Amino acid sequence: MKLGILGGTSLAKTLGSKYLDAGLSVVFGVCSDFDTEANxxxxxxxxxxxxxxxxSAIIQSEIILICSENEHLTEICAALKNVDLDDKIIVDCTNASYKQKLANTNTTQIIKAAPKAATFKAFNNLGIDYPNSDVLGIIKETYFCGDHEQERLRLKRLIELIGFRAIDVGRMVNAPLLEAFYHLSKEICWNKKENSCYHFKLISV
Structure with a gap:
């Protein structure tokens, strides 16, 4: 199995390194002006x-994690439209710009660009600056959702392979709720006027 990670972000590099250490084959897809000479x-x-x-990364991969800045999403969606996506799994790890009305605009854009792929939402709670947002390494879980039942277990195993607890939150209609968690954590940080990052943990009682 080959994993494709799209985006030149810290999240992309960190998840890719974790999967490489776990023994998976990983290819990184970046924009045309990306500086590959950065240390x-x-x-x-x-x-x-x-x-x-x-x-190229999309073509080579069975499972694709989109970990890009929002400004590159249009280019990624154009690339998705150009290739055969049958039997591929796409995981949206992004967060759209915050709006008062809950909407998963990034995810919707990706689904429209790749209608034949099994698209999921996951890892977005980490943020594209991860692991800088979690310098102590305390985030051990991520939430995921999607409408493709046969691929759910594959994604769950993929998440767990690099040490995260995979929490299934149901169908893709719940994707806006996952982004709401991310934006709420950012609002808490802003209101406290601290450099610290805040994260949520699921507790069963």
Missing amino acids: EWKALNRLHHRICPFE
Whole structure:
């Protein structure tokens, strides 16, 4: 199984490194003007030779994690439209810009671009600056949702492979709720006027 991770973010690099350490084959898709000479990415590319354009990464991969900045989502969706996505799984790890009305605009855009793929939402609670948002390494869980029952177990195992607890929150209609958690954590940080990051933990009673 080959994993494609799209985006030149810290989240993309961190998840990719974790999956490489777990023994998976990983390819990173980045935008055309991405600086592959940046120290951490240069080392990653030298060791694994795995940085390529978005479309190439999508073609090579069975499971695709979208971990990009929002500004690159249009380019990613254009690449998704250009390739055959049958039997591929797409995981949206992004968060759209906050709006008072709950809406998963990034996820909707991705689904429209890749109607034949099994699309899920996961890892977005980490944020694209992860692990800088969790310097103590205390986040041990991520929530996921999607409408494709046969691929749910594969995604759950993929999440658990790198040490996260995979919490299934149901169908894709719940994707806006996952983004709401992310934006609420940012609002807490802003209102407290602290440099600290705040995260949520699920507790069963």
